[in-house]
Amino acid sequence: MALVMTDGTPKKELNRGAWTAQEDQKLAQIIEVHGAKRWKSIAATAGLNRSGKSCRLRWMNYLRPNIKRGNISDQEEDLILRLHKLLGNRWSLIAGRLPGRTDNEIKNYWNSHLSKKIINQQTEEKPSRVARTTTTTCWSKRRKTCDSEKDQIQVTEDGTSKGHEGSVNNIDVDELLDFSVEGPLMSLEWLRKFSEFKECLCGFS
């Protein structure tokens, strides 16, 4: 039975599935003119019978300039492993530290390659060690909540926590977690700072 709108007109079925080269071209052209915003109107303007969400996803994961595809280097893999250990399944944050990589690609890479690696490693290690690696999952489940929580928690050097004024152990939290600027690959210095910060939050719970 065909779907109809409230005024009785038939509801147009949206295109689904793989994108064609023509659709890609149309989308890229429209974004070049209007910018990557208002995805619903982009879809309409381009004459693409796609949802705004679908257009956004295609652009972000495939058409965007400077996207690197495939061939994840050992350095990048190591970084993903480290960041996942720290951040959990916060793929967008992890991707933010890997220029040219998308959250979807990293997520897929994790699920198809790295998760197996981890499982193999864990089966060779003691169970207690396995448990320790899962402590960061609290960061991934409800990202917004966690993000706001990070602004509320301050841990002092004597181990007590109190209302937070933007720093933990002299670490500027906002700066530390600002992934808006694409920089070079994650520096060891950043990792060190983040580990310190995370220990403050998790070490006293």
Place this chain on the structure above:
DNA sequence: AAGGTAGGCAACCGCCACACG
């Protein structure tokens, strides 16, 4: 050569937060 299976990846789904009227 044909059928079955597993892996990889693109795309979709559902939920949540935020902006705006």
Place this chain on the structure above:
DNA sequence: TCGTGTGGCGGTTGCCTACCT
């Protein structure tokens, strides 16, 4: 203040391909 629309995110699905029997 509330309702609605939109964007962003992580989880999941399903298709395609390579490999195995």
